[in-house]
Amino acid sequence: MATQTVTENALLARARASHSKEDCQTLYAEWADTYNSDLADASQDYVAPFLAAETALEHTTNVKGLILDAGCGTGLVGEALARGGAVTIDGLDLSPAMLRVARNTGVYRDLDIGDLTQPIEKPDEVYDIVTCAGTFTHGHVGPVPALREFVRVTKTHGIIVATILEDIWVSGGFKAEVELLEAERLVKVVNVELKDYRRGAGDKATFVVLEKVGSV
């Protein structure tokens, strides 16, 4: 048990210490198989994906619509969405190893390798809901171009639900980018709320809900 805890903390520490796409690729290739059990451990109690799915389900009027789970990882958000009645969910992630685990959930329609630091290889205005949990964190993905790309691929009046780790919401430029998208009348900010991220570790994330109202 002690060895398991040390390993788990080492992987989490590496996640927080990631500086590049290459760091993330190496880390998640090693972590994919134990990611779910490590983060379900009481010392972590990683609730962000479940709260993100719950938030999306609360705010959508179209649960049967098309959903993109960006940075889907092993599929925790997709599974929670499916339990809530979602039927058509696409996933996108940088890590082939994480996507392999996501594929085994059986809840995703398409799963693609994709880099959220670049334009998303999806057409404009196709998704009713875009979710992104746990991926706006240290050394992973920044607000630009990802948030604007989420708006681009979302249908008018569709919603975007993203978690941003509390300590980078302002310092990482996420708040400023949301305000810019709102000033450009591309989105309406429906809700911004601090919620639990890892209950076991006591950290929190900003959960932002945007409604697309204009075209990118």
Ligand SMILES: C[S@@+](CC[C@H](N)C(=O)[O-])C[C@H]1O[C@@H](n2cnc3c(N)ncnc32)[C@H](O)[C@@H]1O
């Ligand atoms: C903490 S995990 C979150 C996964 C899942 N959404 C969850 O909540 O369990 C972060 C995910 O971001 C992905 N990621 C990191 N950098 C990325 C990038 N540039 N583009 C797409 N995904 C990325 C990782 O591969 C990993 O699956």
